[in-house]
Amino acid sequence: MAAMTPTPVDRGPAVDVRDLTVRFGEFVAVDGVSFTVPTGSVLGLLGPNGAGKTTIVRVLATLLPATSGTAGIFGHDVRRDPHAVREVIGVTGQYASVDEELTARENLLIFARLLRYTRAGARRRCDELLEEFALSDAADRALKNFSGGMRRRLDLATSLIAEPPLIFLDEPTTGLDPRTRQQMWATVRRLVDGGSTVVLTTQYLEEADQLADNIVVIDHGRVVAEGSADHLKSSVGTGTLRLVLRDGAERATAGSVMEQLAGHQVEIDSDGSLAVPVNDASLVTDVLIGLRDKGIEVDDVGVHKPTLDEVFFQLTGNREDTV
Structure with missing residues (x-):
């Protein structure tokens, strides 16, 4: 948990992981992982269930020792200087770390006092967070009467009491309805706009994309794999060209033209449209010209870009689990 006044940090990487390995007996949970997180950015950790994402977060948050390799937080080694690391991080796990019998305000006040806020300072900070996370109206309600979304918002508020420069969010929107998830996304964006760095694990691919x-x-x-969402999407091709013909009887001729120009097999979708992968945007124009030259009229045309889901499935070969 972060201290009330975070240790000043430089503008180097917020996180620097090198050859990190974690073993539990014979089982290798993390196997030589390396990555960096620039200050003021959001890193998304994606992978199938059991891939090692939460284990990595636990090592970086000083909650679990690594077997080998190094991990630094704003230049502080997590193994040699855990106290300095804890002063500049906030951690929100998959389940709320709060007391069910206490109210939202009481929970926040307890954590604020533990972080050495004065009584007046703790009250001010709690009021700010209750307002920020739309919990003011429920501030004096016991947590056992909270919805799942309200609990998750309070858990995130608790981790931000000390305004840490680095925040670990381990599947923070698990189980939330779409509206509450959107609210949490807006909160993360505000945190980054304010200068925070975020490491996010998520079971929602759209969340990482956003x-x-x-x-x-x-x-x-x-x-x-590593890169921006756009970079990862481009790794599976530029996109898929989909055409709807005016005359369905011309599908065979049109499909032959498309395959010849695009160099890939054409598929016929359930709605009768023709689809073919295109690795170069200029091929779209070539196909349309080729069809025009054959006298084939097109009613509708579109290019479908790969989704992050498709990238994930191709990289992991896992179509049943999400992450």
């Missing part, structure tokens, strides 16, 4: 500046894909404890 929030992350850089994404590290973990599978079986190893990094299998």
Whole structure:
């Protein structure tokens, strides 16, 4: 948990991980992972269930020792200087770390006092956070009467009492409804706009697509891909060209033209449209000209860009689990 006045940090990487390995007996949970997180950015950690994402977060938050390798937080080694690391981080796990019998205000006040806020300072900070996370109206209600979304917002508020420069969010929106998830996304964006750095693990690929500046894909404890969402999407091709013909009887001729120009097999979708992968945007024009030259009229045309889901499935070969 972060201290009330965080230790000043430089403008180097917020997180620097080198050859990190974690073993539990014979089982290798994290296998030689390396990555950096620039200050003021959001890193998304993606991977199938059990890939090692939470284990990495626990090591970086000084909650679990690594077997080998190094990890630094704003230049502080997590193994040699854990106290300095804890002063500049906030951690929100998958389950609320709060007392069910107490009110939201009481929970926040307890944590604020533990972080050495004065009584008056603790009250001010709690009021700010209750307002920020839309909990003011429920501030004096016992947590056992809170919805899942309210609990998650309070847990995030608790981790931000000391305004840490680095925040670990381990699947913070698990179980939330779409509206509450959108609210949490807005909160993360505000934190980054204010200068914070965020390391985010998530079971929602759209979440990483929306929030992350850089994404590290973990599978079986190893990094299998890294880059921005756009970079990862481009790794599976520019996109898919889909055409709807005016005359369905011309599908065979049109499909032959498309395959010849695009160099890939054409698929016919359930709605009768023709689809073919295109690795170069200029091929779209070539196909349309080729169809025009054959006298084939097109009613509708579109290019479908790869989704992060498709990238994830291709990289991990896992179509049943999400992350």
